[in-house]
Amino acid sequence: MPNARRRRPQIFEAEVLAGLAPVALAEARDVGLRAEPLREDAIHLLAKGALRLVKGLRTVKAVYRLDHFDIPRPKAMLGDQHFRRLVATVGAVTREDAFQSFRFGAAGRESKVMQRLADALQEATGLRFDPDDGELLLRFRPSPEGSGWEVLTRVTPRPLSARSWRVCNMPGGLNASLAAAMNRLSGTGDRDRYLNAMCGSGTLLIERAEMAPASQLTGCDLDREAVACARCNLQAAGMVDRVRLVQEDATRLSLPEGGIDVITADLPWGDAVGSHQSNLDLYPAFLEEMRRVAAPAARMVLLTHDIKLFEGVLAAQRSWRVVDVRRVYHGGHYPRIYLLRPEA
Numbered sequence: 111m112p113n114a115r116r117r118r119p120q121i122f123e124a125e126v127l128a129g130l131a132p133v134a135l136a137e138a139r140d141v142g143l144r145a146e147p148l149r150e151d152a153i154h155l156l157a158k159g160a161l162r163l164v165k166g167l168r169t170v171k172a173v174y175r176l177d178h179f180d181i182p183r184p185k186a187m188l189g190d191q192h193f194r195r196l197v198a199t200v201g202a203v204t205r206e207d208a209f210q211s212f213r214f215g216a217a218g219r220e221s222k223v224m225q226r227l228a229d230a231l232q233e234a235t236g237l238r239f240d241p242d243d244g245e246l247l248l249r250f251r252p253s254p255e256g257s258g259w260e261v262l263t264r265v266t267p268r269p270l271s272a273r274s275w276r277v278c279n280m281p282g283g284l285n286a287s288l289a290a291a292m293n294r295l296s297g298t299g300d301r302d303r304y305l306n307a308m309c310g311s312g313t314l315l316i317e318r319a320e321m322a323p324a325s326q327l328t329g330c331d332l333d334r335e336a337v338a339c340a341r342c343n344l345q346a347a348g349m350v351d352r353v354r355l356v357q358e359d360a361t362r363l364s365l366p367e368g369g370i371d372v373i374t375a376d377l378p379w380g381d382a383v384g385s386h387q388s389n390l391d392l393y394p395a396f397l398e399e400m401r402r403v404a405a406p407a408a409r410m411v412l413l414t415h416d417i418k419l420f421e422g423v424l425a426a427q428r429s430w431r432v433v434d435v436r437r438v439y440h441g442g443h444y445p446r447i448y449l450l451r452p453e454a
């Protein structure tokens with residue numbers, strides 16, 4: 111039965127920003143993967159064969175191959191049978207991507223046992239042990255089921271959320287997996303006229319451009335440096351010709367009335383970017399301007415951490431109604447994602 115054994119699906123654990131597990135599950139199932147909820151910040155995936163589908167997920171931070179070892183403590187990993195299985199696991203992952211080095215991510219990773227394991231793995235795999243910057247990340251943890259240990263082997267040299275298009279970063283830059291999730295929540299139609307207001311380095315815009323066709327993609331920011339930064343990233347993504355970038359005030363756009371189907375924005379949170387005081391004027395003026403440019407059936411997805419202020423502004427206006435709100439963990443904060451529709 112060797113073929114049947116080989117075809118058994120492998121379990122993977124995908125790390126997500128806490129709050130995004132339902133979005134990641136939906137994405138994984140849409141591309142044909144079997145996916146199950148695990149924790150607020152992780153989902154399980156089952157996949158056979160090549161890892162193309164798993165590595166193509168946009169709303170997850172990183173994906174690890176998950177292997178259970180029936181051992182009482184990591185030292186037993188040095189035993190012949192378990193060590194050979196560990197080397198085979200490393201071989202299966204490194205066969206698919208270019209890895210030069212490895213590191214451990216585990217409590218006690220500097221212990222003598224882990225040093226011995228590093229030496230043995232270095233010799234058996236030919237990969238260099240680089241404790242700080244190793245590309246292949248191996249994590250060891252006691253099995254949550256109570257007996258044995260789990261080895262999590264990250265399937266890519268960098269986390270999936272570290273996009274190759276990001277050549278320019280800005281303070282307040284959005285995690286790309288969160289941007290992808292916001293775009294999914296907005297719904298993507300091939301004929302969408304899409305606006306990423308206050309685009310900063312262009313994360314939402316580029317993620318949307320890479321996700322699906324659109325009939326129009328526009329990004330705007332008041333800040334010249336932000337527009338230049340977004341342009342660099344768009345160039346790196348090979349998308350610069352598909353997108354219109356403008357340096358404009360998002361409360362006074364040069365766009366005509368009613369011509370936008372989807373709006374996304376990561377608003378200034380009033381801490382590292384902007385100020386709570388300026389948000390008092392900015393947020394209501396922005397909602398009014400977005401209502402002017404939005405088509406009657408438009409969808410708008412906004413992210414902010416200035417929650418009290420934003421909810422007060424929402425309560426005082428009649429242009430938009432809230433369809434969905436979710437809390438997400440990002441950069442040490444819990445901002446909220448709002449899905450809004452124009453009021454009739």
Ligand SMILES: C[S@@+](CC[C@H](N)C(=O)[O-])C[C@H]1O[C@@H](n2cnc3c(N)ncnc32)[C@H](O)[C@@H]1O
Nearest residue numbers: 282283284308310311313331332333359360376
């Ligand atoms: C939180 S940052 C956006 C970061 C972006 N999501 C990224 O990934 O880089 C908010 C952006 O809003 C821009 N901004 C603030 N007020 C604006 C306004 N009135 N019109 C247009 N852009 C504005 C700032 O210049 C800043 O780039």
